[in-house]
Amino acid sequence: SNSTAPIVIIGSGLAGYNLAKELRKLDAEQSLLMITGDDGRSYSKPMLSTGYGKGKTADELAMNTAAGMADQLNMTVRTNTRVTAIDVAAHTVSINDETVEYSKLVLAWGAEAVGPRIEGGAEDRVFSINDLEDYAAFRAVADGKKRVLIMGAGLIGCEFANDMTAGGFECEIVAPCDQTFPTLLPAPAASAVQAGLEGIGVKFHLGPLVSRIERDGEGVIATLDNGDTIQADVVVSAIGLRPRTQLAADAGIKVNHGIVADRLLQTSAEDVYTLGDCAEVEGRVLLYVLPLMASARALAKTLTGTPTEVSYGVMPVSVKTPACxxxxxxxxxxxxxxxxxxxxxxxxxxxxxxxxxxxxxxxxxxxxxxxxxxxxxxxxxxxxx
Ligand code: FAD
CATH class of the missing domain: 3.30.390.120 (Enolase-like; domain 1)
Structure with missing residues (x-):
């Protein structure tokens, strides 16, 4: 390994920044380079689904700029820069034609929203909201409008429905399952959340799939596979998240549902580590904040010379649906x-x-x-x- 090269962290989400903070508590001087595909602003992603209720725009949710974080953490942050390949033997990452060396590499590049495959030609009115820039883009289009169609009845779809209702929108949820939170809650609890959301005005269409979305004036008209139609001004897709694994797989790093890591958060490649939404730690892909915080603390120790296994305690998930x-x-x-x-x-x-x-x-x-x-x-x- 090239020990004079920096530790390179790919991704500026909660995983990347928490790791950098934990590293700096242990070592003030170690050279650190963060490379991020977005603008590098520091923000708390869970706040994306409480923005309307709390009256916060995307800019107001940002806690610091990339430059501010770079200063605070004595590191370099390269923004709007996507890593395009990894060479684990050479200990380098590529940014298009440019090559950057690492001593240790940390993959903290998160999960991507699963894109709906929908016909009808209104894709530009369908939004996934998985980062601050997505949120800003959605608000720019949705503010001043009234009707939101939300695809997906899981945690994120239900949180957005509650929050957007609080923000004055009329929300309808469509999902091809027979209950809310199909993978997370037993039926009686799922029904309670549904009833709570219905109590504030959310309409549910559970069972059918959205098969077509067409433009309809300024808005859209969605056709469900049971023949129903729904008119809306804007559509939010919250049908799922998938850990980003492709670049790792291309580099020969072992992936499964996420990037496979042991309890040291080490991948199958030497000097390559992973944490956060992209990581599968001993078989667990947990798309939540508490696991990545525990991982950041352990990994900071490992990267500064004290190999430390991560442990996850009791980590219940609080769903932000104040209606229930x-x-x-x-x-x-x-x-x-x-x-x-x-x-x-x-x-x-x-x-x-x-x-x-x-x-x-x-x-x-x-x-x-x-x-x-x-x-x-x-x-x-x-x-x-
Ligand atoms: P991300 O925040 O997705 O960061 C990934 C980073 O990698 C980004 O900076 C991206 O630009 C960068 N990147 C990706 N590919 C590349 C590339 N090729 N090159 C360079 N950079 C790249 N969890 C909870 O525990 N409680 C909650 O209440 C909660 N609410 C949520 C509400 C919403 C609406 C959402 C979407 C999620 C919520 N979560 C919640 C989940 C939690 O927010 C995530 O688990 C966490 O933010 C993931 O952080 P991350 O750093 O792993 O990934």
């Missing part, structure tokens, strides 16, 4: 034998996932029951001790 608050700690996928035990009063649901022996493996709480998370967290096993 939700806290969920999903049972581990696959090997979790057990069943949901549900208590319900109206939209207040307490669902506990327990195994035969009665051990708590996961839970979902809605409405007033979210207050019980503190007690349940004490009973839950760590996600990756």
């Amino acid at each position: 608050p939700v806290v969920v700690s999903p049972p581990p996928a696959g090997d979790a034998a057990g069943r949901w035990i549900v208590e319900q009063e109206g939209n207040d649901v307490q669902a506990e996932f327990r195994n035969e022996a009665g051990d708590l493996l996961g839970y979902a709480l809605t409405g007033a029951k979210v207050a019980n998370k503190v007690a349940l967290n004490k009973e839950l096993p760590a996600i990756m001790p």
Whole structure:
């Protein structure tokens, strides 16, 4: 490895910047270069789905500029610069024709929004909102308009529906599943969130797919595969996120659902590490902030000479749907034998996932029951001790 070259971090999201901050706590001098495809502003991505409710524009959500962060963290930040290839043997990354050396490389390039494949020629009115620039572009088009069609009834679709309703929009959700949060919540909890959102005016079309979106004056008309049509001014696609893996795979780095890493966050390539939404750590792809914070702390130690395995404790997800608050700690996928035990009063649901022996493996709480998370967290096993 080339030890005089900088540690290169690709990506300026929460993973990249938290790692840089943790590194600087341990080593003030180590040469650091961040390369990012966006403008490098520091912001908290979860705030993208509370912007209307809190009355924050994209500019107001930005906490610092790339130059400000570079100053604060004594590093170089190259903005609007996409890495196009990695050569793990030579310890270099390419930016088109330019070659940049690294001593250690950190892939923190996140996940991309899955693009809907929709016919009809109105693609320019369909928005994915997965970073600050997406959010700014959406607001530029949506502000002053009224009707939003949201594709997807998962965490992000439901959060946007709640937030945009708070911002004065009329929201309709279309998703080809029979409940909200199809992968995250048991049915009674999902129904409670749906009822909460319906209570503030959100309309749901669960089951059909959007098959066509056409221009209709300034707005669009969407046709569902059950024949229904919906008129809207603008469309938000929230149908899923996919860890970015292609450049890693092209470089011969092992990928699965995400970029495969061990608990040192090391990939299959020497001196190449990964964390955040692009990483699959011992089989887990967790698209949340708490895992990347834990990863940033461990990886900073490893990169400064103290190999440190990351551990994930109890990390429940709070869903930002004030119309019906939700806290969920999903049972581990696959090997979790057990069943949901549900208590319900109206939209207040307490669902506990327990195994035969009665051990708590996961839970979902809605409405007033979210207050019980503190007690349940004490009973839950760590996600990756
Ligand atoms: P990103 O923030 O996506 O950063 C990736 C970076 O890599 C970007 O700077 C990008 O420009 C750069 N990049 C990509 N490709 C290249 C390339 N080839 N070359 C150079 N740079 C590149 N999590 C929670 O825990 N709680 C919440 O309440 C919550 N709410 C959310 C709400 C919304 C609307 C969304 C979208 C997500 C939410 N999440 C939440 C998830 C959380 O925000 C993410 O897990 C986290 O922000 C991921 O950070 P990251 O740094 O890994 O990725």
